[in-house]
Structure formats: C-alpha cells, structure tokens
Amino acid sequence: MLESEYQEHNRFFLNMGPQHPSTHGVLLIVLEMEGEYVLDPQPVLGFIHRMHEKMGESRPCQSFMPNTARMDYVCALPYNHGYVSLIERKAEIEVPKRAEYIRVITSELNRIASHLLWLGAYLLDLGAFTPILYGFDDREHILDILESITGSRLTYCYYRFGGVYQDIDDTFIAATRAFVKRLRKRYSIYEKLVTKNIIFIKRTENIGIVSPDMALRYGMTGPNLRGSGIAYDVRKNEPYSVYPEFDFEIPVGEQGDCLDRYMVRVKEIEQSLRIIEQALDRLPDGPIRAKVPKNIKLTPGDCNFAVEAARGELSYYLVGDGTSTPYRLKVRVPSYSNLSCLPELGRGILLPDLVSILGSFDLVIPEIDR
Amino acid sequence: MDTISILPPELIRMVIAVVIIISFLFLNAIMMGYAERKIAGHVQRRPGPMEVGSHGILQMVVDGVKLVGKELLIPFNVDRTLFRVAPLLSFTPVILPLLVIPFSEKLQARDLNLGLLFIVTMGSVNVMALLVGGWGSNNKYSMFGAMRAVAQAIAYEIPILLSLLAVVLMCNTFSLKEIVGAQQNIWFVFLQPVAFIIYVVAGLAETNRAPFDLPEAESELTAGFHTEYSGMGFSLFFIGEYTNMFIVASVATVLFLGGWHGPHLPYGEYLGVVWFFLKVYFLLFLMIMVRWTYPRVRFDQLLNFAWKYLVPFSLVNLLITAVVVKL
Amino acid sequence: MKQYFSELFTGGKSLVEGLGVTMKALFSPIVTVQYPREEIDITPNYRGHIDLILDPEKNTYLCISCGMCEKSCPSDCIKVKGEKMEGKKKKSLVLFELDFTKCSLCGTCVEVCPKDALEYSQEYNLAAFTKEAFHFDILKRLEERRI
Numbered sequence: 001m002l003e004s005e006y007q008e009h010n011r012f013f014l015n016m017g018p019q020h021p022s023t024h025g026v027l028l029i030v031l032e033m034e035g036e037y038v039l040d041p042q043p044v045l046g047f048i049h050r051m052h053e054k055m056g057e058s059r060p061c062q063s064f065m066p067n068t069a070r071m072d073y074v075c076a077l078p079y080n081h082g083y084v085s086l087i088e089r090k091a092e093i094e095v096p097k098r099a100e101y102i103r104v105i106t107s108e109l110n111r112i113a114s115h116l117l118w119l120g121a122y123l124l125d126l127g128a129f130t131p132i133l134y135g136f137d138d139r140e141h142i143l144d145i146l147e148s149i150t151g152s153r154l155t156y157c158y159y160r161f162g163g164v165y166q167d168i169d170d171t172f173i174a175a176t177r178a179f180v181k182r183l184r185k186r187y188s189i190y191e192k193l194v195t196k197n198i199i200f201i202k203r204t205e206n207i208g209i210v211s212p213d214m215a216l217r218y219g220m221t222g223p224n225l226r227g228s229g230i231a232y233d234v235r236k237n238e239p240y241s242v243y244p245e246f247d248f249e250i251p252v253g254e255q256g257d258c259l260d261r262y263m264v265r266v267k268e269i270e271q272s273l274r275i276i277e278q279a280l281d282r283l284p285d286g287p288i289r290a291k292v293p294k295n296i297k298l299t300p301g302d303c304n305f306a307v308e309a310a311r312g313e314l315s316y317y318l319v320g321d322g323t324s325t326p327y328r329l330k331v332r333v334p335s336y337s338n339l340s341c342l343p344e345l346g347r348g349i350l351l352p353d354l355v356s357i358l359g360s361f362d363l364v365i366p367e368i369d370r
Numbered sequence: 371m372d373t374i375s376i377l378p379p380e381l382i383r384m385v386i387a388v389v390i391i392i393s394f395l396f397l398n399a400i401m402m403g404y405a406e407r408k409i410a411g412h413v414q415r416r417p418g419p420m421e422v423g424s425h426g427i428l429q430m431v432v433d434g435v436k437l438v439g440k441e442l443l444i445p446f447n448v449d450r451t452l453f454r455v456a457p458l459l460s461f462t463p464v465i466l467p468l469l470v471i472p473f474s475e476k477l478q479a480r481d482l483n484l485g486l487l488f489i490v491t492m493g494s495v496n497v498m499a500l501l502v503g504g505w506g507s508n509n510k511y512s513m514f515g516a517m518r519a520v521a522q523a524i525a526y527e528i529p530i531l532l533s534l535l536a537v538v539l540m541c542n543t544f545s546l547k548e549i550v551g552a553q554q555n556i557w558f559v560f561l562q563p564v565a566f567i568i569y570v571v572a573g574l575a576e577t578n579r580a581p582f583d584l585p586e587a588e589s590e591l592t593a594g595f596h597t598e599y600s601g602m603g604f605s606l607f608f609i610g611e612y613t614n615m616f617i618v619a620s621v622a623t624v625l626f627l628g629g630w631h632g633p634h635l636p637y638g639e640y641l642g643v644v645w646f647f648l649k650v651y652f653l654l655f656l657m658i659m660v661r662w663t664y665p666r667v668r669f670d671q672l673l674n675f676a677w678k679y680l681v682p683f684s685l686v687n688l689l690i691t692a693v694v695v696k697l
Numbered sequence: 698m699k700q701y702f703s704e705l706f707t708g709g710k711s712l713v714e715g716l717g718v719t720m721k722a723l724f725s726p727i728v729t730v731q732y733p734r735e736e737i738d739i740t741p742n743y744r745g746h747i748d749l750i751l752d753p754e755k756n757t758y759l760c761i762s763c764g765m766c767e768k769s770c771p772s773d774c775i776k777v778k779g780e781k782m783e784g785k786k787k788k789s790l791v792l793f794e795l796d797f798t799k800c801s802l803c804g805t806c807v808e809v810c811p812k813d814a815l816e817y818s819q820e821y822n823l824a825a826f827t828k829e830a831f832h833f834d835i836l837k838r839l840e841e842r843r844i
Contacts, residue, residue: 036669062805064771066771128665130663133416134414137728147742148740148742150742151740151744151802165808192715197715198704198708198709198712199666199712200665203671352668352669353668412722415727417731662719663715
C-alpha cells in the first residue's frame with residue numbers, strides 16, 4: 001500500500017520486542033496495526049541461537065549433557081531425561097528400577113516448578129503483581145529440594161547414561177512429602193486470588209480460541225493441545241520410563257481459549273503431585289547406575305526418543321556413524337510449533353489480547369532458537 | 371459566607387492555610403509512597419525498602435533527592451512549551467480542591483457554598499494535563515496512553531457526578547461544611563451504600579490507579595503517557611497522582627463517612643482532624659491493597675463497565691433518592 | 698437480564714475474596730532473608746567450582762596428572778601439567794588451572810577422575826571486576842590449605 005493510504009487507514013508497524021517484558025525471551029513480533037487492532041503478527045526468531053545441535057555433533061555424546069539443560073532452563077530435567085534415554089535406547093543400556101523412579105520424581109518436581117513460574121509470569125503480563133511472588137515462594141521449596149541432591153538450582157546435569165549421578169536419601173524423601181502437603185494447602189490461595197477473579201476471567205475467556213483442527217495442523221502439543229480438547233500426552237500415548245506403573249489423569253479443556261489452557265496447567269500440577277506420591281510410596285532399593293562403558297560407540301543408524309516436557313512433546317533424533325560423536329543430532333522443541341500458529345490466530349485482535357495469548361502459550365524462546 | 375472579605379485577619383489566615391496545605395501535600399506524597407512500597411512488600415511476603423534509614427524510612431527522601439538531581443531531558447522534535455507545561459498542569463489543579471475540604475470543624479481554608487462542584491470541576495481539568503503530556507512527547511506510545519486516559523477519564527466522570535448528586539439531594543446544599551454537619555446522627559454511607567461503592571470505584575478509575583491503570587500499562591506500552599519524562603517532571607506527575615487519590619478519599623469521607631465526626635475529643639473543633647485522617651487513610655489503604663491484588667482490566671471492558679454497570683446503577687440510585695426525599 | 702445480575706454478584710464476591718487473600722498475606726511473616734546481612738546455610742551437595750582434595754595423611758594432593766579431566770571436559774576449561782621430578786617415582790603436579798568463565802558445572806571431571814582427587818567447593822558468592830579473577834589456580838589453593 002502507498003504511504004498516504006497507510007496513513008489514511010491509520011495503519012502502522014509496531015515492533016514488539018526483542019526487548020519486551022511480555023514476550024518471555026528474545027522474540028521480535030512485527031505487528032501491522034490499524035489503530036488498536038493487530039492485522040498481522042509476524043514473529044522473527046533467531047536472536048538467541050547458540051548452536052546447541054552443532055555442539056552435539058562435534059563432541060562425544062557424553063559431553064552434550066550440560067547443553068540439554070541450557071536449552072530450556074525453566075524445565076531442564078525432562079530435557080536431560082530425553083537425551084539420556086535416547087542414548088540408552090541406541091546403545092541398549094538397561095537402567096535399574098530405582099534410577100527410573102528417581103528420574104520420574106525429579107522430572108515431575110521440575111514440571112511443577114515450571115508451571116508455577118508460568119503462572120506467575122502470565123499474571124504479571126496481565127497486570128497483577130503478587131501471584132508471581134506467591135508462585136516463586138512455592139518454587140523456592142522445589143529448588144531447595146532439588147539442590148540438595150543435584151547441586152544445581154536451575155540448569156541441572158543430574159542424569160547419566162544408565163542412571164542418575166547421586167542417590168537420594170531420607171531427608172530428600174521427607175522434604176518432598178512435606179512439600180506435597182504444603183502445596184496442596186496453597187491451592188486455595190491461587191484459586192481465590194486468580195482462578196475465580198472476575199477480572200482475570202474476563203481477560204482470558206473466549207480469547208485466542210484454538211480449534212482442534214488448527215492445533216493439529218500446526219503440530220501443537222502439550223497443554224496447548226489438551227486445552228483444545230484433544231487428550232494427547234506422551235506419557236500415556238507412547239509411555240516411556242516407568243510411567244505405565246502410575247495412575248494419573250490427563251486434564252483436557254473444552255474450548256481452546258486462554259482460560260482452558262490455564263486450567264489444564266493448574267490441574268496438571270495436581271496430577272504431578274499424585275505421581276510423586278505414588279513413586280515415593282513404591283520406591284525400590286537397588287543400584288542407581290548401570291555399568292556403562294566409558295566411551296559409548298554409537299552404532300550406525302538412527303534413533304528417536306520422545307518425552308513430555310512441561311511445554312509439550314520434546315523429541316531427540318540421532319544418527320550415529322560408528323564413532324562416539326553423533327553424525328546428526330536434532331531436537332524437536334514444543335515451543336516452536338506452539339508459536340507457529342500465532343500469525344493465523346492473531347489476525348484482527350486487540351493488543352492486550354495478543355499479550356494474553358502469548359502468555360497462555362507458555363513459550364520459552366531460548367528453546368525455540370536452541 | 372457570601373461577602374468576600376479579604377481583610378488582613380482573613381488574608382493572613384488564608385495564607386497560613388495555603389502554606390500548610392502545600393507542605394502537607396508533599397509530606398502526604400512521601401508518606402503514601404513509603405506506605406505503598408511497604409504494603410506492596412508485605413503483601414508479597416517480603417520486607418520492602420529496608421536499607422536507607424531503619425526499616426527504610428528515609429527511602430522516599432533519598433528518592434526525591436535523586437529525582438531532583440536528574441537531567442531534565444527534552445527529546446528531539448517535541449513541542450517544547452507543551453512538553454514542559456504538562457507536569458505543571460497535572461500538579462496545579464489538584465492543590466485547589468484541598469482548600470475547600472473541611473479537615474475539622476474550624477480547619478477549613480475557605481468554605482465555598484458550591485464547594486462540591488468546584489472539586490469536580492478541578493478533576494476535569496486534570497484530563498487536559500494527560501492529553502498535553504501525551505501529545506507533547508512526540509512518541510506514538512505516549513499518544514496511545516494519552517488517548518486511552520482521556521476516554522477513561524471522561525467515561526468515569528458521569529458516575530462520580532451522579533453518585534455525589536444523590537448525597538446533595540439529601541442535604542440540599544453543595545457546601546461541604548454543611549454536608550458534614552448534616553451527618554451528626556447517622557453517616558450517609560448507611561443511607562446510600564450503593565452511591566458510596568460507585569463513587570470509590572469511579573474515583574479509582576479517575577485517578578488512573580490499578581486495576582484501571584491502562585494509561586500507564588507497563589507490560590504493554592512501556593510507561594504510557596509519561597514515558598519521556600525524567601526527574602522533576604516525573605515526580606510532579608507522581609505527586610499529582612497521590613494527591614488526586616487523597617482528594618478522592620477525602621471527598622468520600624466528607625460525603626459518606628461523616629467527615630470529622632467521631633468519639634469525643636478535647637479541643638474537638640480542632641482535633642476532629644484526627645478522625646478525618648483516620649478515615650481517609652483507611653480508604654487510601656484499601657486503594658493501595660486493590661492495586662496489588664487484581665490484574666489489569668482491558669480497555670474496552672473498562673469503558674463497558676462504566677457505561678453498562680456504573681451509570682445505570684447510579685441513575686437508578688439517584689431516582690430512588692429523589693423519590694424518597696420528596697415523600 | 699438474570700445473567701447481568703448474577704455476573705455482577707459472583708464478580709463482586711470474587712473480588713472481595715481476592716482482597717481477603719492479600720490481606721491475610723499482609724499480616725503473615727515475610728519469607729525472604731536480608732542477604733547479605735543474614736545468610737542461609739547451603740546444602741553440602743552444592744556444586745561450586747572444583748578443588749583438589751587434600752589427603753589428610755599424606756598432606757598432599759591425590760592427583761596423578763593423568764589428564765582425564767582435561768580430556769573429558771566438554772568446555773575445555775581445565776589445564777593439567779605434571780612433570781617427573783628427581784627422586785620421586787610418580788609424576789608431580791606442576792600446574793592445575795581452571796577457567797571458571799567457561800565451566801558449565803557438569804561434573805564430568807569429578808566423575809572420570811580415577812583417583813577421586815577432585816571435589817566441589819561451596820563458594821557461591823563470587824564477584825570480581827576482571828575476567829582473570831576467575832582463572833583459578835587450583836594447585837595454589839591447595840597449597841594454601843596445607844597444614
């Protein structure tokens with residue numbers, strides 16, 4: 001369109017990001033706006049590309065462990081889990097039962113921590129300043145528990161091929177049980193302050209409706225897909241580790257608006273607590289690490305492993321060539337597909353609604369750019 | 371007081387009153403700024419400012435010194451006169467209403483017999499300051515914020531007027547002193563609860579406080595209409611906002627909560643101000659708590675709320691009051 | 698019409714309940730700690746940068762300068778050099794440097810050491826003005842701890 005026509009229709013371009021409080025990372029969204037309405041949002045990626053996959057292809061496979069935690073730092077243990085399980089599947093290593101249980105407990109704790117952070121950040125985008133601090137108060141307990149066995153608070157490098165690095169002791173079990181009890185008592189705070197609040201409901205109901213067909217077309221996974229009504233969870237549909245032994249449900253939304261995605265994540269916290277309780281009750285004794293050769297040679301051929309990260313289905317793909325360095329390592333991250341439906345979803349909406357939709361997708365940009 | 375007597379005793383009294391009021395304004399801004407930060411901290415289970423002075427008492431003083439010492443940046447290509455005038459426009463109309471508010475039986479700078487109308491008029495002048503500030507910044511974000519602020523302020527003036535009119539109908543006067551005098555037996559909040567709630571909510575929206583603080587929405591448009599201001603300009607906007615809140619709370623106290631009425635005190639004509647301040651600061655405490663509890667309302671929902679909920683309720687309230695008073 | 702009033706009623710009730718939650722939090726004790734005036738104890742499993750273990754009996758290091766840690770480090774941040782000194786059977790450690798600006802705290806070096814000569818330190822409040830301050834000389838740190 002001509003410049004004069006643009007000004008006549010009151011159209012202009014607005015850059016949202018890369019530095020912006022609401023985009024949850026370094027994301028640039030170029031908005032073509034008409035007055036208050038967004039005509040066409042176009043995300044621009046690549047500001048935080050750190051070449052993790054290339055690092056995975058130039059060093060032996062043992063050296064990739066710290067990279068896995070840095071791709072999505074909010075929910076790092078499922079990333080660890082996916083990578084070690086991939087190599088274990090490739091090299092046919094058997095993991096002892098106790099190690100599998102410890103992996104499940106720590107992964108679920110990390111999932112709860114990720115959802116608590118998302119809740120706080122989402123409400124901060126909407127303008128409420130206190131729920132984020134309540135969420136961080138709960139999250140501190142999880143971080144302290146995980147720090148006592150892994151030694152790190154955010155970027156964990158705890159799983160090893162064939163098991164875990166260090167065993168858990170009685171203080172860990174007691175602290176986790178105390179945490180489970182404490183979090184169950186705190187639900188009423190979140191419910192009264194956030195879930196039932198009329199202002200919050202007005203900001204999220206019937207906004208950003210993702211139909212099941214649209215979700216499947218773009219390959220969305222995780223709570224975004226479950227909010228639209230499709231009950232797909234990697235832990236139930238392609239079970240891995242010891243998840244088949246636990247009894248938990250998959251919460252599903254109805255409409256696919258922001259409120260449904262919010263409710264799905266809140267209910268997932270409760271389901272994770274159930275898994276942790278069952279795992280703690282049935283924790284077996286035994287070794288925590290299998291005997292693994294020092295230099296694992298990856299046989300020629302490819303291999304794939306998918307896990308359920310907090311944001312959706314995360315899968316690793318490996319092509320080996322006989323040495324201990326992978327020939328190709330590919331990481332399929334959930335946030336990339338989740339973000340890709342934004343141009344279609346965001347046509348003709350108001351700017352505050354765009355902020356609300358972005359927050360409800362739970363994106364972490366460093367994992368998109370890797 | 372119908373005759374305008376500017377004889378020396380009256381003149382000296384007025385001058386002293388104005389000086390006390392202006393110094394009280396700055397003191398109030400400092401106290402409220404400190405109270406807001408401490409309350410915000412404790413609501414979020416953290417201590418708030420603790421470093422400067424014991425428990426952070428001197429924090430606002432130090433902040434004031436810092437703001438005064440900053441460079442008054444004037445961005446390139448702005449309208450210089452408008453840019454400089456905006457903070458002054460936002461600060462001046464909020465001093466004047468304080469001259470007609472009865473702090474106590476004998477502590478009132480000037481009792482106009484149209485006092486209430488004067489206060490509401492000054493509130494409307496405030497809107498112009500926002501527009502001038504937003505336009506003069508030559509920045510599309512500030513302009514957005516200013517336009518939203520103007521629409522919001524205009525929409526919420528109507529419920530304010532209508533709810534205040536209900537009280538005026540009951541007392542037959544606009545003079546604030548007489549309205550307080552009429553509440554000797556029963557406070558008007560018990561006779562007009564709906565009007566009280568509508569007035570407090572609309573007053574909150576008028577002062578651009580959360581959850582109606584869209585003109586300053588941080589997470590969407592940086593800082594809205596006062597993005598480009600630094601140093602003293604910013605602090606004038608800030609003091610203006612706190613004073614506006616004080617005025618809304620004191621008008622609500624005077625009209626609904628019985629002004630300076632309270633249990634008996636010696637020197638009651640002067641010390642009635644203690645009860646007045648207790649009530650005003652209780653309302654201000656509620657306003658601060660509301661800011662840190664609720665998320666922000668979307669702009670069209672804000673206007674919807676004004677036109678579809680507040681205006682009909684205040685109209686119906688006014689009608690019922692008129693009918694009851696007539697009978 | 699009925700929805701208008703019911704929405705108003707439930708909305709108002711939810712707002713009052715939310716205010717009740719924050720009021721209750723206002724009068725609850727704070728959960729933060731005034732760092733650096735008060736400090737919290739950290740867990741002994743905390744992963745700080747690596748240090749050589751001081752053997753209490755022999756009053757020296759256990760390292761045999763094999764270089765396994767240097768080879769297996771994914772970030773190439775360890776430098777080890779050993780030399781054969783006169784009169785000693787095994788190699789003596791001459792240089793052990795850690796470039797902490799590159800370390801990712803993965804723990805590979807501690808694991809692969811055949812003599813278990815490395816451990817994690819507990820230092821968490823490291824701050825400096827230059828990059829060189831984080832090029833730790835681990836051997837010198839050991840010498841300072843020797844009795």
